[in-house]
Amino acid sequence: AFTQPLGLQRHLQGAAGAVEPSEAPLPSFAELEAAGARIGKIHVQTREIFDLEDPDENYLLFRWANALHIQTHPGLIERSLLFKTGDPVSVRVIEETERVLRGNRYLYDVVMKPVAYRDGVVDIDVMTRDSWTLDLGISAGRSGGANTSGLRISDYNFLGTGVSVSFGRSNDVDRS
Numbered sequence: 001a002f003t004q005p006l007g008l009q010r011h012l013q014g015a016a017g018a019v020e021p022s023e024a025p026l027p028s029f030a031e032l033e034a035a036g037a038r039i040g041k042i043h044v045q046t047r048e049i050f051d052l053e054d055p056d057e058n059y060l061l062f063r064w065a066n067a068l069h070i071q072t073h074p075g076l077i078e079r080s081l082l083f084k085t086g087d088p089v090s091v092r093v094i095e096e097t098e099r100v101l102r103g104n105r106y107l108y109d110v111v112m113k114p115v116a117y118r119d120g121v122v123d124i125d126v127m128t129r130d131s132w133t134l135d136l137g138i139s140a141g142r143s144g145g146a147n148t149s150g151l152r153i154s155d156y157n158f159l160g161t162g163v164s165v166s167f168g169r170s171n172d173v174d175r176s
Contacts, residue, residue, distance in 0.1 A: 040121040044074040106157030133157040146173040
């Protein structure tokens with residue numbers, strides 16, 4: 001089970017806190033589907049790797065990592081959604097979209113929530129949290145009197161575009 005980061009919890013509480021006390025809480029996606037609701041506005045919010053509002057994640061090293069990391073572009077997430085404005089609400093499609101997005105190496109998690117419902121139209125927040133995608137590899141060895149070495153750098157979300165890029169160089173007895 002996914003435990004929401006503190007900042008994400010605060011965001012969701014803030015969205016829920018915007019509802020007047022006399023208003024009923026927002027229905028679930030299943031209730032919206034049963035009511036025949038249609039999708040209105042879709043708000044995509046991408047979040048950093050570390051939530052600096054959470055005291056457990058507010059350290060110098062984590063702040064540096066966030067500063068070095070280029071966040072996933074919201075447009076990339078929008079293009080990956082299996083639903084669009086005007087579509088009828090479908091729990092199956094929403095769950096499948098979450099599954100597809102979570103399958104990306106560059107996303108730590110995805111949360112979708114209804115944030116406003118009026119006149120049969122529901123607005124949806126799609127919140128993602130990035131993961132660290134830069135991967136460095138160094139190798140060295142000696143066997144049978146021959147040296148081997150290698151260096152590799154890969155990024156699985158190059159410049160926040162979702163594209164994988166890798167560069168490497170290796171040397172062994174036969175080739176470089």
